[in-house]
Amino acid sequence: MTQSPTRRTVLLATGAATLTVGCGEYGNENSDSGSSSVEASAGTELAKTSEIPVGGGKIFKDEKVVVTQPKEGEFKAFSDICTHQGCQVTSVSDGTINCPCHGSKFNIADGSVANPPANKPLPEKQITVSGDSIQLA
Numbered sequence: 001m002t003q004s005p006t007r008r009t010v011l012l013a014t015g016a017a018t019l020t021v022g023c024g025e026y027g028n029e030n031s032d033s034g035s036s037s038v039e040a041s042a043g044t045e046l047a048k049t050s051e052i053p054v055g056g057g058k059i060f061k062d063e064k065v066v067v068t069q070p071k072e073g074e075f076k077a078f079s080d081i082c083t084h085q086g087c088q089v090t091s092v093s094d095g096t097i098n099c100p101c102h103g104s105k106f107n108i109a110d111g112s113v114a115n116p117p118a119n120k121p122l123p124e125k126q127i128t129v130s131g132d133s134i135q136l137a
Contacts, residue, residue: 045135054069054072068092
């Protein structure tokens with residue numbers, strides 16, 4: 001003899017499935033559906049050094065990279081994809097790279113987590129600084 005699921009069981013299962021699908025799609029709302037998923041190649045100039053503020057940074061959405069200047073003349077680059085659920089970060093302020101989806105923040109100096117829910121740092125990207133030009137390495 002098998003038991004039929006109760007109304008409560010069916011509703012809970014349906015709600016959980018809906019929540020899972022909703023969370024899976026959340027990170028995609030900030031991305032351009034028409035933009036290419038191919039990352040920029042080595043040698044691509046991202047910016048002039050004067051465009052990156054000391055203690056801050058700039059996000060290059062199409063190249064999927066954020067460049068920061070933690071200290072005068074020190075430039076760092078990281079993936080702009082949050083390690084929590086794959087949302088694209090949208091701002092750099094007060095010494096952190098900020099994800100709008102769930103509030104994760106990452107340190108501009110090393111990409112480490114400054115505020116959860118992310119628990120992994122942003123992956124570092126390789127750049128070169130030649131004169132006043134910042135390029136992907």
